[in-house]
Amino acid sequence: MYGFHGRLLQIDLTSGKSSQHELQESRLRAFLGGIGLGTSLLYDYAPPGVEPFSPDNPLIFTSAPLVGTGLTTTAKFGVITKSPLTGFIGDSLSSSHFALELKRTGVDSLVITGQAASLVYILISDQKVEIRDAAHLRGKSPNETQAAIRAELNSPTIRVAAIGVAGEHRVRFATISNEGRHAGRGGAGAVMGSKNLKAIAICGDRVPLVCDSDGIAVIATRLRQRSLSSLTDKYRNIGTVANLAVFNRLGVLPAHNFQQSTFDDAEALSGETLSETNFARRHGCASCSIRCERLFKSLNGEEQRLEYETLFALGPLCGIKEPEAVLQAARLCDQYGMDTISTGGTLAWAMECAEKGLLPEAQNFGLCFGRPEGILSAIPIIAARQGLGALLAEGSRRAALEIGGDSSDWAMHVKGLELPGYEPRGLKTLALGLAVSPRGACHNRSGAYEADFSGEVDRLQSDSGRGALVAASEDYAAVLDSLIICKFLRKCFTDFYGEAAELLNRVTGWDCSASELGQIGERIQVTKRLFNQREGWRPQDDWLPPRLLSEALPTGVAQGVALTATELKEMIRGYYETRGLDENGLVPLKKLRELELFKPPADGIKSCQATKHDGY
Amino acid sequence: MNTPDDYERALQRWEELNGHKIKNDPVQCTVELFGMAQLLAKTKTISLALPQDATLSQLFFALAERLPILVGRVISPEMNKLASGCACNVNGLEFVRNPTAKVKAGDKVLILSADAGG
Numbered sequence: 001m002y003g004f005h006g007r008l009l010q011i012d013l014t015s016g017k018s019s020q021h022e023l024q025e026s027r028l029r030a031f032l033g034g035i036g037l038g039t040s041l042l043y044d045y046a047p048p049g050v051e052p053f054s055p056d057n058p059l060i061f062t063s064a065p066l067v068g069t070g071l072t073t074t075a076k077f078g079v080i081t082k083s084p085l086t087g088f089i090g091d092s093l094s095s096s097h098f099a100l101e102l103k104r105t106g107v108d109s110l111v112i113t114g115q116a117a118s119l120v121y122i123l124i125s126d127q128k129v130e131i132r133d134a135a136h137l138r139g140k141s142p143n144e145t146q147a148a149i150r151a152e153l154n155s156p157t158i159r160v161a162a163i164g165v166a167g168e169h170r171v172r173f174a175t176i177s178n179e180g181r182h183a184g185r186g187g188a189g190a191v192m193g194s195k196n197l198k199a200i201a202i203c204g205d206r207v208p209l210v211c212d213s214d215g216i217a218v219i220a221t222r223l224r225q226r227s228l229s230s231l232t233d234k235y236r237n238i239g240t241v242a243n244l245a246v247f248n249r250l251g252v253l254p255a256h257n258f259q260q261s262t263f264d265d266a267e268a269l270s271g272e273t274l275s276e277t278n279f280a281r282r283h284g285c286a287s288c289s290i291r292c293e294r295l296f297k298s299l300n301g302e303e304q305r306l307e308y309e310t311l312f313a314l315g316p317l318c319g320i321k322e323p324e325a326v327l328q329a330a331r332l333c334d335q336y337g338m339d340t341i342s343t344g345g346t347l348a349w350a351m352e353c354a355e356k357g358l359l360p361e362a363q364n365f366g367l368c369f370g371r372p373e374g375i376l377s378a379i380p381i382i383a384a385r386q387g388l389g390a391l392l393a394e395g396s397r398r399a400a401l402e403i404g405g406d407s408s409d410w411a412m413h414v415k416g417l418e419l420p421g422y423e424p425r426g427l428k429t430l431a432l433g434l435a436v437s438p439r440g441a442c443h444n445r446s447g448a449y450e451a452d453f454s455g456e457v458d459r460l461q462s463d464s465g466r467g468a469l470v471a472a473s474e475d476y477a478a479v480l481d482s483l484i485i486c487k488f489l490r491k492c493f494t495d496f497y498g499e500a501a502e503l504l505n506r507v508t509g510w511d512c513s514a515s516e517l518g519q520i521g522e523r524i525q526v527t528k529r530l531f532n533q534r535e536g537w538r539p540q541d542d543w544l545p546p547r548l549l550s551e552a553l554p555t556g557v558a559q560g561v562a563l564t565a566t567e568l569k570e571m572i573r574g575y576y577e578t579r580g581l582d583e584n585g586l587v588p589l590k591k592l593r594e595l596e597l598f599k600p601p602a603d604g605i606k607s608c609q610a611t612k613h614d615g616y
Numbered sequence: 617m618n619t620p621d622d623y624e625r626a627l628q629r630w631e632e633l634n635g636h637k638i639k640n641d642p643v644q645c646t647v648e649l650f651g652m653a654q655l656l657a658k659t660k661t662i663s664l665a666l667p668q669d670a671t672l673s674q675l676f677f678a679l680a681e682r683l684p685i686l687v688g689r690v691i692s693p694e695m696n697k698l699a700s701g702c703a704c705n706v707n708g709l710e711f712v713r714n715p716t717a718k719v720k721a722g723d724k725v726l727i728l729s730a731d732a733g734g
Binding site: 229242245246447454487557558 | 648650651652654655688689690699700701702703705707708709710711712713726728729730731732733734
């Protein structure tokens with residue numbers, strides 16, 4: 001087999017035992033690697049209805065066929081589990097050297113189950129698995145954990161993915177972090193913490209064979225050249241923080257917990273301003289020519305990576321205008337290992353509750369829009385689940401259910417996952433993308449906003465045709481996330497499916513066509529829905545927060561534009577139709593057969609649910 | 617040599633004197649620069665006076681003449697369209713892909729990255 005090892009490593013932390021299993025080529029061809037492979041494995045390894053913090057909930061790490069080939073932006077890995085924030089699939093990507101090292105371990109996936117009796121870390125080296133005591137690592141940040149493990153093993157090149165204090169305390173939006181990158185959304189870090197697993201340290205020397213290394217080298221050169229063209233200028237020269245000023249001008253910058261769609265002080269936080277005043281240096285992942293990361297200097301000279309989503313969530317969403325405060329809040333989230341979007345979203349919800357008299361503890365704590373001290377004090381207590389922090393560590397949906405009153409109306413989430421920094425009322429294709437996304441309010445598993453920003457459609461209007469755009473965008477993202485190729489390279493392809501199929505074939509020796517690749521994307525997406533369906537998904541879970549459907553855009557150029565429930569229903573109907581789902585959004589047998597996901601159940605009972613993918 | 621700004625001021629003076637608009641009034645519009653365009657140009661906005669019925673293509677040409685630094689990175693080398701990776705929005709509302717679209721008096725034309733990923 002080329003491009004893959006064809007092996008899976010299962011580690012049971014309860015027994016301390018590990019075992020390797022074959023990964024059949026048919027499964028790899030059906031789901032590729034990364035998010036696709038992880039989705040397929042989650043379906044099979046998670047017992048139906050498993051509690052996210054149960055030892056039985058598998059925490060799955062996946063590599064992918066393009067990883068380690070030298071192709072730009074492909075040093076990535078997937079982390080897939082049942083999310084403690086949403087109760088549905090939680091799939092994240094992280095990147096850089098850990099991804100390359102994971103590939104060298106000689107397996108395509110780690111499946112971690114069970115729960116250790118005390119805090120441990122896993123060491124995988126020379127094909128051996130060792131479970132080691134991690135009591136001395138308790139309370140350390142992911143960076144400190146890597147440094148400590150390297151020192152302990154006297155191995156400066158070993159790669160570590162770790163949780164911070166938030167993961168140890170099962171904060172439902174805790175991250176798994178490596179080299180300053182994060183498997184961020186959905187709380188995989190909390191699942192890792194629930195297993196008493198502080199870190200995974202890996203060092204390998206097994207590189208899978210590539211079928212046509214000369215052919216890959218030619219494509220790698222071509223892609224690298226394209227990655228340095230004006231197509232990626234934004235990422236290379238300002239970074240994602242460039243979004244802030246543009247979104248503000250277009251009236252789609254959520255502020256004050258989505259009570260505003262512009263931010264009066266956006267100028268102070270814009271990427272252009274930060275580039276002039278706080279820029280420290282540019283950094284990149286391993287094997288990446290784009291190098292999108294921007295590090296900014298705070299007042300005391302410390303460097304902090306900042307992305308648009310972090311800037312939005314800890315800035316305008318909470319009414320914070322001081323760059324120094326946002327940088328400090330971002331630093332705290334990184335140290336404790338917390339998803340910045342959900343952190344900002346939950347804090348903004350608490351601020352609104354405090355403003356409206358529903359959460360006096362938050363008000364007493366100083367959680368008010370525009371007050372940096374409030375968020376800087378709150379982040380550590382969330383990470384440690386102390387006092388008010390214990391409530392906020394549950395995320396906005398659960399916290400609102402506990403507080404009651406109208407507070408659920410102000411919890412800006414889909415399926416429990418807090419919204420990213422794109423205002424759905426002014427980006428109606430995105431609105432649909434967020435509503436139907438299997439992992440919740442996610443801007444990464446589909447690029448639905450691209451249609452809104454392209455001029456292909458009127459971003460302020462809606463129609464049932466948006467369903468086809470969202471479905472196509474999801475399939476495309478699923479393929480990117482499973483090969484894996486960074487989305488910041490996506491515009492460098494002129495015929496994505498054709499070029500990606502060629503890449504895949506040169507790595508694996510397969511004869512995968514562009515259309516087969518497209519179908520793989522659809523299969524991955526439908527399998528995510530199947531998983532959610534099995535775990536209790538209901539049609540009302542494909543929906544948006546009440547505020548977005550009852551209040552028109554409050555500020556900005558599109559002030560007064562609304563998104564109605566009728567519009568959203570119509571877009572969802574169009575999406576289900578395009579996807580071949582039934583009118584309730586369930587996956588019918590016909591679709592399962594079409595995607596080769598259906599195996600007749602042994603008991604003869606017909607069901608809309610796929611059976612295990614034994615065929616793969 | 618007179619600049620477009622000189623003509624703009626002169627025409628404005630005649631308008632004020634006569635109390636009405638003169639024939640062939642140039643189209644005044646504002647270009648707002650974001651991201652790379654702003655960093656390269658070291659300015660956020662620029663006013664342009666264009667002929668009646670001017671198109672976006674003509675606007676890009678006029679902009680390139682005023683800010684040659686944008687040619688290649690933001691405006692295509694032919695100076696009649698945007699470079700790959702850049703996009704154009706009119707008045708914050710409509711993304712316009714067709715360079716033959718007409719520019720109206722008072723339009724604010726935003727030049728930004730075509731990639732909204734974050």
